[in-house]
Amino acid sequence: MSAAVGAHTAQMTALATIAALVAAAIHTYIFVLESVTFESAGRRVFGVRDDAEARIVRRWAFNQGWYNLFLAVGAAVGALVLAFGDGHVGAALVLFACGSMAGAASVLAATDRALLRPAAIQGGPSAVAVVAAAITLI
Numbered sequence: 719m720s721a722a723v724g725a726h727t728a729q730m731t732a733l734a735t736i737a738a739l740v741a742a743a744i745h746t747y748i749f750v751l752e753s754v755t756f757e758s759a760g761r762r763v764f765g766v767r768d769d770a771e772a773r774i775v776r777r778w779a780f781n782q783g784w785y786n787l788f789l790a791v792g793a794a795v796g797a798l799v800l801a802f803g804d805g806h807v808g809a810a811l812v813l814f815a816c817g818s819m820a821g822a823a824s825v826l827a828a829t830d831r832a833l834l835r836p837a838a839i840q841g842g843p844s845a846v847a848v849v850a851a852a853i854t855l856i
Contacts, residue, residue, distance in 0.1 A: 730854045734800055737850060738843075741815075744839060744840060746786075748786045752783030753784060757769075761779075820845040822841075823838070
């Protein structure tokens, strides 16, 4: 491998690692909103108007929060393995976890144009991680 290719791979590895860790942090925060603080601060973020609505969607939000946490763990573990362990294994984990995040963000954006900003927050770093991790495999 030439020095230029090695430097390029190192840059993409760093970018994928940072973007995946940012995506993991965002999805951990979403977990907290959906599964820990939903009946107070979390519900306001999601536009739930009152206690009656919160009770109706509480189980959904709690379950959805855990999905987000599991994806966050996958992205974080993948980022760390990519940076400090087996690059192929780390890239595979980042591609799966962050690809799932980016896919979910795309669905969110397609659902309602008013949700474009949260979709970009949720999907931007994960999409960057997917592209950068894929490039590390080339």
